[in-house]
Amino acid sequence: MGEYASGKSEVAINRALELKKQGREVTLVDLDTVEPFYTLRTLKNELEKKGLKVLAFTRAQSFGLGETGAMLNPAARWALKQEGDIILDVGYGVFGAQTLNLVEGANESPELKVMAVINYSRPMTGNRERIKSYIKNLGRVDAIVANTHMGDESTIDLTKTGNQEIFIVAAELGIPIAYQVLDEKLKDSGEKNWEIPVKYIKRFMPTAIW
Amino acid sequence: MPKIFEAGKKAFITGNEAVAWAALAAGAEIMFGYPITPQNEVMHYWTRLAPEYGKGFLQTEDELSAGFTVCGAVQSGKKAFTATAGPGNVLMQEPFGMAEAMRLPLFAVIQQRGGPSSGTVVYSQQEVTLTTYGGNGEGHRIVYSTATHQEIYDYTIKGFNTAWKYRFPTFLLGDGYQAKMREPLEMYNPEDRGIEMVKTYPLVGLQGKIGEDREPQHLCNIYSLEEELYEVVLKFAAEYEAITPELVEYEEKECEDAEIIILSHGVVSRAADDAVKILRAQGIKAGYFRPITLRPFPQKQLREAINRKPARKLLIAESAYGQLDRLTKQEIYGETVAIENLFMPGVGIIDYDIINKVKSIM
Amino acid sequence: MGMIAPAIPKSWYLPSKPHKFCPGCGHGIVLKALGETIDELEIQDQVVFGCDIGCSLLSWNFFACDSTQTHHGRTTPVMVGIKRSRPELITIGYMGDGGGYSIGSQHLLNSAVRNEKVTLILVNNTNYGMTGGQMAPTTLPGQKTETSPFGRDVDLTGYPTRGPEFIAELTPDSAYVARATVSKYKQLRRFLRNALRNQMEGNGFSFVEVLSTCPTNWRTNAQQTWHFLEDEMEQYFPIGEIKTPFGKGDK
Numbered sequence: 001m002g003e004y005a006s007g008k009s010e011v012a013i014n015r016a017l018e019l020k021k022q023g024r025e026v027t028l029v030d031l032d033t034v035e036p037f038y039t040l041r042t043l044k045n046e047l048e049k050k051g052l053k054v055l056a057f058t059r060a061q062s063f064g065l066g067e068t069g070a071m072l073n074p075a076a077r078w079a080l081k082q083e084g085d086i087i088l089d090v091g092y093g094v095f096g097a098q099t100l101n102l103v104e105g106a107n108e109s110p111e112l113k114v115m116a117v118i119n120y121s122r123p124m125t126g127n128r129e130r131i132k133s134y135i136k137n138l139g140r141v142d143a144i145v146a147n148t149h150m151g152d153e154s155t156i157d158l159t160k161t162g163n164q165e166i167f168i169v170a171a172e173l174g175i176p177i178a179y180q181v182l183d184e185k186l187k188d189s190g191e192k193n194w195e196i197p198v199k200y201i202k203r204f205m206p207t208a209i210w
Numbered sequence: 211m212p213k214i215f216e217a218g219k220k221a222f223i224t225g226n227e228a229v230a231w232a233a234l235a236a237g238a239e240i241m242f243g244y245p246i247t248p249q250n251e252v253m254h255y256w257t258r259l260a261p262e263y264g265k266g267f268l269q270t271e272d273e274l275s276a277g278f279t280v281c282g283a284v285q286s287g288k289k290a291f292t293a294t295a296g297p298g299n300v301l302m303q304e305p306f307g308m309a310e311a312m313r314l315p316l317f318a319v320i321q322q323r324g325g326p327s328s329g330t331v332v333y334s335q336q337e338v339t340l341t342t343y344g345g346n347g348e349g350h351r352i353v354y355s356t357a358t359h360q361e362i363y364d365y366t367i368k369g370f371n372t373a374w375k376y377r378f379p380t381f382l383l384g385d386g387y388q389a390k391m392r393e394p395l396e397m398y399n400p401e402d403r404g405i406e407m408v409k410t411y412p413l414v415g416l417q418g419k420i421g422e423d424r425e426p427q428h429l430c431n432i433y434s435l436e437e438e439l440y441e442v443v444l445k446f447a448a449e450y451e452a453i454t455p456e457l458v459e460y461e462e463k464e465c466e467d468a469e470i471i472i473l474s475h476g477v478v479s480r481a482a483d484d485a486v487k488i489l490r491a492q493g494i495k496a497g498y499f500r501p502i503t504l505r506p507f508p509q510k511q512l513r514e515a516i517n518r519k520p521a522r523k524l525l526i527a528e529s530a531y532g533q534l535d536r537l538t539k540q541e542i543y544g545e546t547v548a549i550e551n552l553f554m555p556g557v558g559i560i561d562y563d564i565i566n567k568v569k570s571i572m
Numbered sequence: 573m574g575m576i577a578p579a580i581p582k583s584w585y586l587p588s589k590p591h592k593f594c595p596g597c598g599h600g601i602v603l604k605a606l607g608e609t610i611d612e613l614e615i616q617d618q619v620v621f622g623c624d625i626g627c628s629l630l631s632w633n634f635f636a637c638d639s640t641q642t643h644h645g646r647t648t649p650v651m652v653g654i655k656r657s658r659p660e661l662i663t664i665g666y667m668g669d670g671g672g673y674s675i676g677s678q679h680l681l682n683s684a685v686r687n688e689k690v691t692l693i694l695v696n697n698t699n700y701g702m703t704g705g706q707m708a709p710t711t712l713p714g715q716k717t718e719t720s721p722f723g724r725d726v727d728l729t730g731y732p733t734r735g736p737e738f739i740a741e742l743t744p745d746s747a748y749v750a751r752a753t754v755s756k757y758k759q760l761r762r763f764l765r766n767a768l769r770n771q772m773e774g775n776g777f778s779f780v781e782v783l784s785t786c787p788t789n790w791r792t793n794a795q796q797t798w799h800f801l802e803d804e805m806e807q808y809f810p811i812g813e814i815k816t817p818f819g820k821g822d823k
Contacts, residue, residue, distance in 0.1 A: 070705070071592055072788045076595075095791040101793040102793070123221050126219065151392055210387050210391075268729070271675060
């Protein structure tokens with residue numbers, strides 16, 4: 001989970017593909033009920049071709065019905081019945097981790113791990129105070145994924161500086177950093193010594209809408 | 211005015227949020243709105259920021275009310291705004307008409323979606339006619355059509371200034387794609403860029419004792435005689451025409467030797483820009499013209515661009531069925547350049563749509 | 573072991589099933605009750621069903637009855653237009669709290685005053701669900717939504733709208749006004765039947781608000797959902813027949 005446009009779906013998709021590559025069964029679940037424009041539902045068919053299971057309506061199925069089409073696919077409620085790994089992509093919204101109430105058995109599951117994706121370039125998490133208050137309002141957070149980026153204008157320096165701020169806040173709050181994220185386009189930049197492990201991701205979301 | 215940002219900050223943001231932050235930076239004091247896709251995040255973010263910055267907000271019962279509450283707020287001298295889309299834009303034509311008639315400094319953001327009626331919740335450029343000439347008036351409005359998030363930010367700030375300086379209702383015309391896409395932009399305090407925010411002033415609720423310090427203000431939007439209305443409309447028209455040269459904004463590239471000029475606005479102009487580069491690389495003499503103000507339309511500048519070579523053809527590309535086309539034709543009446551169309555109502559246009567069209571007509 | 577298929581109302585349109593309402597949504601219950609009532613009263617061929625914008629729009633092809641989508645808040649006047657032109661048709665307008673008490677409130681109010689012989693069903697789930705969970709006229713005090721992120725402040729935005737109560741004040745005695753809840757199904761069926769009877773017998777306006785669930789936007793699990801519906805919502809929105817020409821009101 002995370003703030004609006006923090007990179008949740010992107011991280012979720014890449015993590016799913018990473019696990020799939022390890023030979024695991026993976027299900028992605030679209031839990032975005034506030035703003036479904038840049039969500040899994042737009043890429044459902046493409047992701048299924050890569051062998052992932054995706055519990056979401058397609059855009060065509062949720063045809064601007066009623067307006068935004070901020071609907072929940074019933075299969076999402078029973079996501080934990082799926083075999084293998086389950087990745088829940090939780091949309092933004094005023095309720096934060098409470099959204100997990102919508103998935104039967106999620107909160108009680110000992111295997112649940114809530115990862116908050118944070119991008120320092122997002123104004124609402126753009127300084128230490130804001131990050132701190134944002135995380136506090138989220139509810140349960142088990143680990144943080146540091147995802148400072150600026151879309152096509154991302155640079156290593158930007159990521160390092162932004163993520164550093166996130167690390168400081170995480171330490172203050174006693175929340176571990178799971179990993180940091182970088183666009184794979186920045187892979188051969190020469191940087192090798194990362195204190196916190198880096199996962200390189202392929203960006204899928206820019207093709208989501210137009 | 212207290213600063214919102216310590217220094218210019220580069221941020222990764224969606225178009226709707228850019229409106230909220232820019233309105234904050236511009237000193238907007240209150241927002242009225244009603245939920246409609248795709249502009250809801252303007253409200254979602256304004257309501258989250260409002261308490262922190264002491265700003266006001268009301269979700270009204272509908273768009274009619276949202277428009278009229280903004281009219282009231284600006285009459286009282288407060289910087290107010292609203293945002294809407296599609297059917298909401300249709301409803302707001304009534305309050306926008308009052309703002310035209312009474313010269314109210316109203317600023318509104320329109321995020322176009324498919325039309326007519328509920329259409330789609332996604333995208334189009336089908337509210338051009340509505341936003342430029344909606345209501346039962348003469349279209350004495352100022353309309354900025356943005357193409358990037360930086361422009362959304364810049365023109366929101368400028369929009370407030372334009373509204374308060376010239377007192378014609380002012381609009382930022384965006385669309386659902388711009389509203390939702392994520393892009394980097396630089397957010398700044400206007401004063402850090404040397405932008406002075408035009409002071410607000412009330413039209414009602416003025417200072418001073420009535421009868422001693424001042425007269426009571428009597429505002430109206432109806433006249434008894436046809437001749438009275440005639441005088442008013444002509445007066446507004448003359449004023450509008452007089453300020454047109456300083457308001458008009460446009461972008462022009464490669465028109466000096468262009469055989470075909472591609473005319474587009476808003477987000478489609480990004481595709482046109484790419485298309486022109488690719489066509490030129492392939493040896494086709496294409497030019498690019500983009501009105502930024504749809505009202506007032508840069509007709510003088512477009513005529514000059516057409517007549518430079520002169521261009522043989524003008525290709526008008528829009529995600530609508532002829533709204534930009536009609537607007538352009540009325541503005542450049544008399545020009546004999548052949549006009550071609552790429553109409554894709556409600557659908558995004560990419561560079562290759564334009565390139566293929568150009569090749570088919572050259 | 574054979575599967576037992578659930579009894580599906582004849583007036584339901586099978587090609588649009590399974591429907592797309594969220595798991596735990598009350599709309600499915602209301603529409604089932606309505607479908608059973610249409611079957612019971614044998615009016616499938618005379619019904620014209622109108623829906624609004626929002627989650628109610630998912631019902632546009634729900635019934636095997638002639639149906640029309642309208643605009644947000646404009647379902648009421650469209651139903652009035654149909655009924656005034658073709659009084660033999662049974663018009664059922666279906667909307668949410670926004671379509672009825674917000675943008676559609678002037679139409680609701682005026683149709684009630686005129687005692688229009690239409691049947692309006694308003695599903696109240698205390699938020700604007702389909703657009704992402706914004707505040708509604710029926711949002712409870714202190715309730716968080718995307719446009720009341722710090723909780724509904726009654727000083728700024730007033731108290732939740734009690735629609736059936738004001739409709740009852742505005743209408744003559746020949747109108748039928750009730751509030752039902754998806755947690756009391758038999759009562760819901762009875763209220764819907766009475767509402768439609770009121771139209772069929774040519775008496776006058778009929779209006780049923782139905783308290784309904786929205787776990788998706790409330791972010792509640794099953795227990796929390798029922799708690800909110802039965803223990804919190806009913807505090808503000810009393811259940812029962814507020815006005816009925818059919819004899820003693822059922823509280």
